[in-house]
Amino acid sequence: MNEAWSADKVTSNSAEDTVQTDILIIGAGLAGLSTALALPKSLSVTVLSKSAIEVCSSHYAQGGIAASLDKNDRVADHIADTLVAGAGLCETDNTTNILSAGQQAVQWLCEQGVPFTLIPQHERQPYNNVNPLAAFQTSDLHLTKEGGHGCRRVAHADDATGRHIMEALTLKAQAASNITILPYHEALSLLKNSANPNKQCQGALVFDYHNQRKLTFHSRAVVLASGGLGQLFKRASAPNVCVGDGVMMAWQAGCRLANLEFIQFHPTGLALDNSSFLISEALRGEGGRLYCPQTGKRFMLDIDKRAELAPRDIVARAIAEQINKNGLGYVNLDVSHLPAEFLQAHFPQIYQTLLELGIDITTDPIPVAPTAHYSCGGVVTSANGLTDVAGLYAAGEVAYTGLHGANRLASNSLLECVVVGRNIATDLPR
Ligand code: SIN
Numbered sequence: 067m068n069e070a071w072s073a074d075k076v077t078s079n080s081a082e083d084t085v086q087t088d089i090l091i092i093g094a095g096l097a098g099l100s101t102a103l104a105l106p107k108s109l110s111v112t113v114l115s116k117s118a119i120e121v122c123s124s125h126y127a128q129g130g131i132a133a134s135l136d137k138n139d140r141v142a143d144h145i146a147d148t149l150v151a152g153a154g155l156c157e158t159d160n161t162t163n164i165l166s167a168g169q170q171a172v173q174w175l176c177e178q179g180v181p182f183t184l185i186p187q188h189e190r191q192p193y194n195n196v197n198p199l200a201a202f203q204t205s206d207l208h209l210t211k212e213g214g215h216g217c218r219r220v221a222h223a224d225d226a227t228g229r230h231i232m233e234a235l236t237l238k239a240q241a242a243s244n245i246t247i248l249p250y251h252e253a254l255s256l257l258k259n260s261a262n263p264n265k266q267c268q269g270a271l272v273f274d275y276h277n278q279r280k281l282t283f284h285s286r287a288v289v290l291a292s293g294g295l296g297q298l299f300k301r302a303s304a305p306n307v308c309v310g311d312g313v314m315m316a317w318q319a320g321c322r323l324a325n326l327e328f329i330q331f332h333p334t335g336l337a338l339d340n341s342s343f344l345i346s347e348a349l350r351g352e353g354g355r356l357y358c359p360q361t362g363k364r365f366m367l368d369i370d371k372r373a374e375l376a377p378r379d380i381v382a383r384a385i386a387e388q389i390n391k392n393g394l395g396y397v398n399l400d401v402s403h404l405p406a407e408f409l410q411a412h413f414p415q416i417y418q419t420l421l422e423l424g425i426d427i428t429t430d431p432i433p434v435a436p437t438a439h440y441s442c443g444g445v446v447t448s449a450n451g452l453t454d455v456a457g458l459y460a461a462g463e464v465a466y467t468g469l470h471g472a473n474r475l476a477s478n479s480l481l482e483c484v485v486v487g488r489n490i491a492t493d494l495p496r
Contacts, residue, residue: 084282087112087246089494090270092253092312093291095122096228096480097462099235100487101289101451103178105494107244112283114251114272116292116307119236120229123293123304123463124483127228128346128415129212130220131175131484132477133168135204139217141166148478151214151377152471155325160467163449164485171484172204172221179234182223183208183412210412211351212476213333214377220477225346225413228480250275253311256288256319256458267319267458287457287494290316290445291487294463299438303332303344312464316445321453324466325443330474333381335437336420337396343419345399345434347476350374352412354401356385357431360392379473382436389435398431440479442470451490459494461486 087110091098094115102111115122134144144165149156176182184190185208209218223230239245257269269284292312296304317323333356334345350356356366356374369384370376388397401409406428410417413427420427444466451459451467462483469482 083279084284085112087283087285089287089289090114090283090285091289091291092270093122093293093462093464094119094236094247094249095124095291095293095462096231096235096483097124097487098289098291099232099239100484101291101459101461101490102239102245103235103242104488104491105244107242109244111245112285113239113245113247114253115247115249116252117250117305119247119249120232121305121307122232123296123308124228124480125232126303126305126344127480128225128344129348129477130210130222130227131172131231131480132212132215132219132475133172133204133221133481134165134219135169135172135207135221136209136218137205139219141168143216144168144219147214147216148469148475149471151473151475153379153473154471155328156471157468160449161469164467164469164482165478167485168481169204171481171488172207174488175231175234175484176202176204178238180223180231181234182221210348211375212347213350213372213375213381214475220348220351222348224415225348226415231480248274251281253292253315254280256315257282257284258319258455264456265320266456287459289451289490290453290458290460290464291462292464294441294444296438296441299329301335301342301435302438303335303342304438308463310441312460313444316453316455316458316460316464319455319458321455321458321460322446323444324446325472326441328442328470328472329438330378330440330442330470331382331436332439333378333385333436334399334434335439337433337435338423342437344437344439345416345432346413347378349399349401349413349416352401352408353404354399355403356381356434357398357400358388358392359394359396359398359431359433365397377473378476385434386436396433396435399434400431401427402429402431440470440474442466442472442474447486449486449489450493451486452493459490461490
């Protein structure tokens with residue numbers, strides 16, 4: 067018997083290779099773990115990870131999580147910026163629903179122990195409503211800026227927000243007596259009960275790589291949180307497990323798909339050999355500038371009044387045009403005019419990773435090029451994550467709530483994972 071199951075959190079019958087669990091979650095990224103942790107402890111929850119637990123896009127997210135947290139910001143402004151970036155193709159109701167829960171979602175992450183970067187102690191407001199569960203309040207968080215946002219709105223944990231969030235939530239999930247995480251278990255197809263008049267989704271066929279066998283998981287409901295499809299492209303920021311299999315399984319089960327043509331390209335992937343390392347938009351948020359390596363021209367000034375902080379599609383297209391013209395395969399991102407101590411303190415991961423590759427970002431330009439980064443479309447769901455198939459929910463990059471329209475506003479996706487994941491937990495039949 068697989069060791070993970072001996073924890074008595076789920077019951078298995080190895081003779082028949084079937085496993086019984088109340089809720090099956092396919093994917094151990096932020097959407098999957100937010101759902102798992104928000105479900106009542108009385109339900110047994112099994113979370114499948116196709117590879118090692120940390121191999122998911124959430125883990126690699128750098129910038130942060132967008133929410134209207136600044137005292138001068140309003141949720142209405144966040145919604146307006148999202149609709150503009152989405153180029154008129156966002157679903158307004160779902161967008162409003164998800165973004166209105168931003169502050170609450172970030173507060174919840176604080177309570178889970180996520181070590182967000184804080185503003186200096188002397189600049190903090192006195193608490194009027196101290197929450198004993200959180201080490202700090204959302205008003206203490208340092209906010210950075212990214213393209214398309216009208217103000218500082220992105221809470222972050224240095225420049226490795228995803229890693230810090232996932233480490234905190236993974237610890238919580240591993241400690242929860244009702245949650246079992248099974249790494250190296252790949253869902254192959256969803257099971258629907260044909261005897262049920264609703265043709266309810268009631269489990270999945272799964273391959274267990276540890277024991278090289280197929281398993282049938284039976285559950286009351288399934289949550290698809292399997293991530294995106296970046297690996298269909300030559301250059302991608304997503305890990306190699308992100309091949310669109312969740313979208314395929316949902317389609318086969320009878321779900322509608324929407325907007326799959328809207329693949330977001332991040333403007334600044336590191337353009338060095340076959341690297342998939344991202345150079346966070348927060349570097350441009352803090353003043354990074356893009357130059358043509360041949361002419362030395364700061365080309366974004368001619369393209370958009372927001373220059374390097376125009377929405378991603380505009381910056382990515384401008385870079386692609388420069389690359390087509392110069393034939394070099396990259397443009398330069400320069401941050402050497404920013405104080406070295408600031409760069410080292412706020413971007414430790416990028417600073418160190420590039421230093422090891424021979425680029426000192428405090429003095430050298432960074433070669434960058436657009437890289438496939440996010441699927442704005444996916445499995446059609448409500449803001450509660452419900453798909454067209456009864457008993458089947460979807461959240462995160464695999465899903466389409468309409469929040470991202472034709473072009474996702476930076477850092478809205480981590481927020482969507484938390485809000486929709488937690489909504490699913492509330493919506494699921496008890
Ligand atoms: C980044 O740090 O630039 C990525 C943020 C995002 O894609 O939301």
